[in-house]
Amino acid sequence: MNKDSLPEDGVVSVNDAAVAFGKIRPIAALLMDDSGMNAFVRAFDDTRALFAGRYPGYRAANTKYHDYAHTVSVVVATARLMHGCLADGVTFSSRNGLLTLTAALFHDVGLIQTEEDRNGSGAKYTVGHEERSVRFLREYLASQGFSDPEIEVGANFIRCTILSISPAQISFLSREENTCGRILGSADLLAQMADRLYLEKLLFLFREFEEARLPGFDTELELLWKTKDFYESVAKKRLNEDLGKIHTHMRSHFREWMDIDADLYTEAIAKNIDYLETIIKYCRNSFDCYLEFLRRGGIADRVRKERSEK
Numbered sequence: 001m002n003k004d005s006l007p008e009d010g011v012v013s014v015n016d017a018a019v020a021f022g023k024i025r026p027i028a029a030l031l032m033d034d035s036g037m038n039a040f041v042r043a044f045d046d047t048r049a050l051f052a053g054r055y056p057g058y059r060a061a062n063t064k065y066h067d068y069a070h071t072v073s074v075v076v077a078t079a080r081l082m083h084g085c086l087a088d089g090v091t092f093s094s095r096n097g098l099l100t101l102t103a104a105l106f107h108d109v110g111l112i113q114t115e116e117d118r119n120g121s122g123a124k125y126t127v128g129h130e131e132r133s134v135r136f137l138r139e140y141l142a143s144q145g146f147s148d149p150e151i152e153v154g155a156n157f158i159r160c161t162i163l164s165i166s167p168a169q170i171s172f173l174s175r176e177e178n179t180c181g182r183i184l185g186s187a188d189l190l191a192q193m194a195d196r197l198y199l200e201k202l203l204f205l206f207r208e209f210e211e212a213r214l215p216g217f218d219t220e221l222e223l224l225w226k227t228k229d230f231y232e233s234v235a236k237k238r239l240n241e242d243l244g245k246i247h248t249h250m251r252s253h254f255r256e257w258m259d260i261d262a263d264l265y266t267e268a269i270a271k272n273i274d275y276l277e278t279i280i281k282y283c284r285n286s287f288d289c290y291l292e293f294l295r296r297g298g299i300a301d302r303v304r305k306e307r308s309e310k
Helices: 015-033 034-052 069-088 092-108 129-143 147-161 175-194 198-212 218-243 246-258 264-283 287-293 294-310
Strands: none
Touching: 015 034, 015 069, 015 092, 034 069, 034 092, 034 175, 069 092, 069 218, 069 246, 092 129, 092 147, 092 175, 092 294, 129 147, 129 264, 147 175, 175 198, 175 264, 198 218, 198 264, 218 264, 218 287, 246 264, 246 287, 287 294
């Protein structure tokens, strides 16, 4: 068994801010005018400062799964999916292009603690963190001169990342806004599950669930065992039904942008799930066995160290 066939960093998985911005910027230039691009660059820089603890009133992000790397990967996936839609004849206003990418930047900032909040980590806000993200986005967009209706549009885009809510339940004022919301909701799922380190990062996700006291995940093994069912029963169903198969436009992006006639995100997810199935059959109830086969990124070593220090 090996995981070497999974996509390399820089194609689907994008963890570095500079690399991510290099991928996003030329697409963003197709989506918005110069004024919008300037606003997006500011938002990108402000998000980086926020996660790093350099934003007034906030601590550095301390959730290991929902970290800055996850955020930039979602923004890249959002930009790519918007471009795929463009390639298929779907158009966007400059303002909606800006609002969609900005909402992607801020969609998980609700997991970041304020300066005064010193108890635990931001993971305690797992349930309901999207509305905390919305509150931050409202304040941020207001400070940047956005109108109240535009701010509400951005808020609704973030709400499309809430798994328990269908975009059909959100009061969008236009088909274009609905499309943008479904793009962000799809990109959030695609980016994390296609990540080259997705299976390893599940060990960090368990820590977040543990602090948030989410029921049904008593051990790391339980989360690993339930991940395939999550993909089949929740993620895939949401992508195809609630989010209206908007993710299928990703193939057009890779075909037009990179001359690759394939949806690399869907392929990467399938490889992750196939590999997970293989190690579940092989390792069964042995967590140490799983750690032997989930070795990328040094995450397993960090988990072993944390367990030994308890």
